[in-house]
């Protein structure tokens with residue numbers, strides 16, 4: 001078997017076409033465009049690239065982005081204050097704090113300074129709880145993008161066994177909750193899991209979200225399984241791609257799979273936040 005590609009570039013392009021139309025409609029109705037504020041701390045080159053990509057996509061759909069760049073040495077208090085100011089600013093619809101922040105900063109405290117109504121990246125506890133209770137909160141951007149990609153290819157989820165490898169608060173944990181909400185049977189694997197290979201081999205759907213290039217061997221994949229690779233370190237995936245593609249029915253490439261869906265989801269949620277903000 002050779003897997004079909006779950007094409008995140010094409011799917012995100014179609015999503016962004018819809019976002020562009022929604023931005024135009026919002027602008028006709030409200031006389032302004034939605035605004036996404038991005039907050040970047042320090043000088044990690046990859047993070048700079050991702051924030052730049054987000055700003056470029058905003059421009060392409062006619063949305064405004066406001067970039068806040070802070071020195072690597074700032075304190076948690078200063079970061080929290082900056083984010084609170086953005087939360088209180090009526091001209092800002094969505095806020096994104098680029099992860100990771102430097103090690104001395106309390107990232108959780110900084111995420112929690114985002115007003116949940118502007119949490120278009122789905123990183124606050126409130127968004128997580130709303131998402132887990134199926135109450136319409138903003139999804140974390142990558143998990144939301146993964147679900148949109150699976151839906152675009154009409155991948156059945158109900159009753160399927162999904163194995164999520166990774167349990168980070170903005171990726172592994174929420175993607176498992178979203179799959180559960182769609183009636184998949186979810187197993188979480190993580191750094192202390194024994195017999196990772198055996199768990200993966202039982203999966204109808206594998207979501208690899210650990211950030212360790214090629215941790216998931218192709219030979220572990222059950223023939224016909226759907227493989228979603230959310231790894232992005234150095235543009236290399238968490239899955240041994242060629243070998244996995246020989247066994248899977250569908251697979252996401254890296255690059256060109258989950259990454260572009262992350263940004264499209266962020267922008268779609270920013271328009272939604274702008275709309276919901278004006279309804280209040």
Ligand SMILES: Nc1nc2c(c(=O)[nH]1)N[C@@H](CN(C=O)c1ccc(C(=O)N[C@@H](CCC(=O)O)C(=O)O)cc1)CN2
Nearest residue numbers: 050097098099100121141142232255256257259260262
């Ligand atoms: N606050 C957040 N921080 C981080 C998130 C996040 O969702 N929210 N995710 C990652 C990084 N990330 C977005 O921030 C991200 C990573 C990769 C891509 C992407 O599209 N990659 C391309 C390849 C890169 C390229 O073309 O140069 C691809 O996969 O095709 C988008 C977003 C960690 N931090």
